[in-house]
Amino acid sequence: MKLRLMTAGAACALVLGLTNAHAQTKKYGEGVDQAMQAASGDDMKAAITYLADDKLLGRAPGSPGFQMAADFVIDKLKSYGVQPAGENGGWTQAVRLRRTFAGKAGSASLIVNGKADSLKYNTDIFIYPDPVHKDVSSSGELAFVGYGITDKQMGRDDYAGMNVKGKIVVIVRGAPTSFPSSNASHNMDFNTIQKNAAAHGAIGVILATGDSTARGTLANPGRRGTYSIMDDKGQPVVSRTYFGGVQMLAAVGYKTLRTLASAAGKDASQLLPSLKEGKIVSFPTTSKISAAADFNYVDVAGFNIVGKIEGSDKKLKNEYVVHSAHLDHLGVGTPVQGDSIYNGAHDNASGVSSLLQIAKVYHNLKVKPKRSIIIVAVTGEELGTLGSGYFASHPTIPVKSMVADVNTDMPTIIAPLLSVTALGAEHSSLAKVVDEASAYMGLTVEADPEPEQNRFVRSDQYSFVVQGIPALHIKYGARTPDGKNNLNDLVKVWREKYYHKPQDDINGMFDFDAGRKYAQLNFLIGYIIANTTERPTWNKGDIFEKN
Structure with a gap:
C-alpha cells in the first residue's frame, strides 16, 4: 500500500493495533480512537495489585477486605467522572445475603x-x-x-x-x-x-x-x-x-x-x-x-456498587448499557502450599480493573454515546452470581431500560490478545456488534473452545439473560503469535495452578498490554450498542427470546 498522510484519529487507530484500512473504513465518532488510548496496562496492573493484596483478605462479601476494595473502586469511578447510581442517590445497592x-x-x-x-x-x-x-x-x-x-x-x-x-x-x-x-x-x-x-x-x-x-x-x-x-x-x-x-x-x-x-x-x-x-x-x-x-x-450484609455515565441523546439517555464485573472472591480458606488467602488477582481483580479502564475511556470521550452507561461492580458471584442476579431483577434504574449487559469476568490476560470468544452473543444481535468491534481492532472471533466448562451460566451475564436482557462475556480465543493457535493448552496449565487457589495473586502470569486491549474491546462493544438506535434483539425462536 502506498503511504500517505493520515488524520490524527487514524494514527491513533494504528497505535491501537488496527490496520490502516480498518481506521479509514469505519469511524465511531469524534475522539473515540483518542479516548481509547487512555486505557492503560500500567493502570490495570496497579489496580490488580491493590485489589489482590493480602491485606484485603480475598474480598469475601461482607468482610472488611471487600469494603476496602469497594472504597478503592468508588474513588476511581469518582476520579473518572462517573456519577453514583445506587440506592438513595449513593454508590451502593444493599444485598442481603x-x-x-x-x-x-x-x-x-x-x-x-x-x-x-x-x-x-x-x-x-x-x-x-x-x-x-x-x-x-x-x-x-x-x-x-x-x-x-x-x-x-x-x-x-x-x-x-x-x-x-x-x-x-x-x-x-x-x-x-x-x-x-x-x-x-x-x-x-x-x-x-x-x-x-x-x-x-x-x-x-x-x-x-x-x-x-x-x-x-x-x-x-x-x-x-x-x-x-x-x-x-x-x-x-x-x-x-x-x-x-x-x-x-x-x-x-x-x-x-x-x-x-x-x-x-x-x-x-x-x-x-x-x-x-x-x-x-x-x-x-x-x-x-x-x-x-x-x-x-x-445473614451477611453485602452490597453492589453502581455508577452512571449519562448519555447525550435526550430520549435514549433513559436507556442503559450495563458494564458489569464481580468484585468479590473467596476470602480466606483452606491453605494451599502454606497460603490461605485467596487473593483473586485474575478472578476477578483483573475484570474490575478492566471495568475501571472502560470508565476511564468514557471520561476521555468528549462526546458521550446516545445511551447512558451503567458501571456495576457486583458482590456474591462466587456464591452463585447472586449480586448480579439481584441487580438484574431489582436494578436501581427501571428494569426495562437496560438494553444489554457486557460482562467482564477473569479475562485470563496471560498472553497477547489476538482472538476472542463471545459467550452468549450468538443468541442475539450482539454477535454482529462483537464481530464489528473485533474486526476494527484486528481480532478474530471464535466459537467457545471449552463448551464442557459451561462458562455461559457460571458468570454474571447469565443473570441478565434470564431477565430477558441480551448479554455477553468476552473470553480469550486460541490464537497465538507463533501461529500454533493453542492458547487453550496454556490456559489449562494456568487454571490447574492458579484458578480458585491462593496462588492467584499479582505474582502469577500476566500480560497487562493484553488487559489494556481487552478493556478497549469491551468499551467499543458497549459504545456501539449505546450509539445504535435500535435496541439489541434476541434471535427469532431463540431459547432466551421469551425470558
Whole structure:
C-alpha cells in the first residue's frame, strides 16, 4: 500500500493495533480512537495489585477486605467522572445475603416394591439447604424424567407423555451432546430444572448421579452452606438452589438410581449413554421416597456498587448499557502450599480493573454515546452470581431500560490478545456488534473452545439473560503469535495452578498490554450498542427470546 498522510484519529487507530484500512473504513465518532488510548496496562496492573493484596483478605462479601476494595473502586469511578447510581442517590445497592447450612437432623427412606430401605443422610442422599424453612419434609411417588429438559428450540421434551403432578421427579443433570454449549448450560441450571419440574406439576426434584464410575459418597454442599439473597421480609429473591415452586431439592448417588431403574425394569447403565445420544428416556415408577432435614443460617450484609455515565441523546439517555464485573472472591480458606488467602488477582481483580479502564475511556470521550452507561461492580458471584442476579431483577434504574449487559469476568490476560470468544452473543444481535468491534481492532472471533466448562451460566451475564436482557462475556480465543493457535493448552496449565487457589495473586502470569486491549474491546462493544438506535434483539425462536 502506498503511504500517505493520515488524520490524527487514524494514527491513533494504528497505535491501537488496527490496520490502516480498518481506521479509514469505519469511524465511531469524534475522539473515540483518542479516548481509547487512555486505557492503560500500567493502570490495570496497579489496580490488580491493590485489589489482590493480602491485606484485603480475598474480598469475601461482607468482610472488611471487600469494603476496602469497594472504597478503592468508588474513588476511581469518582476520579473518572462517573456519577453514583445506587440506592438513595449513593454508590451502593444493599444485598442481603443468607448462608444456610445443613443441620444435624436428616433422614430419608426409599420404598421399592413395598419394602422400605433407609438412605444414609449426607452419604446416599442430601437435601439442599432451604433459606426459608428451618425444617423440610417431602414424600411422594417417584418418576424418572431423564435430563428434565423442555427446550422447544432443540425439539426436546423429557416430560412428553409423563404425568408427574404431585410426584417427585428424578433427573440426571446434563444435556445431549448435540446441544450447543449455552443451551446445555441453561438447561442444566438448578433454577431451570426446578422451574420446569414445577411447571409440570412436580412437588420435588432429586438429582441422580447417572455415571456408574462416579464416587459412591456424595459431595455435601450443606456443610459449607448455600447462599441466597433475601428481601427485607425474609423471603428469597435470588437463589441458585432454592425455588419456591418445589418442596425439596435433593441429590442421590448412582446406587439409588440403579435401584429405582431396576424396580421399573430398566438398566441403569444404559440411561446415561442413551441420554447423551439425545434419546428420551423417561418412565414412571411405583417407588416412593420420604425425606426430612433441618437447617440453620447466618445473614451477611453485602452490597453492589453502581455508577452512571449519562448519555447525550435526550430520549435514549433513559436507556442503559450495563458494564458489569464481580468484585468479590473467596476470602480466606483452606491453605494451599502454606497460603490461605485467596487473593483473586485474575478472578476477578483483573475484570474490575478492566471495568475501571472502560470508565476511564468514557471520561476521555468528549462526546458521550446516545445511551447512558451503567458501571456495576457486583458482590456474591462466587456464591452463585447472586449480586448480579439481584441487580438484574431489582436494578436501581427501571428494569426495562437496560438494553444489554457486557460482562467482564477473569479475562485470563496471560498472553497477547489476538482472538476472542463471545459467550452468549450468538443468541442475539450482539454477535454482529462483537464481530464489528473485533474486526476494527484486528481480532478474530471464535466459537467457545471449552463448551464442557459451561462458562455461559457460571458468570454474571447469565443473570441478565434470564431477565430477558441480551448479554455477553468476552473470553480469550486460541490464537497465538507463533501461529500454533493453542492458547487453550496454556490456559489449562494456568487454571490447574492458579484458578480458585491462593496462588492467584499479582505474582502469577500476566500480560497487562493484553488487559489494556481487552478493556478497549469491551468499551467499543458497549459504545456501539449505546450509539445504535435500535435496541439489541434476541434471535427469532431463540431459547432466551421469551425470558
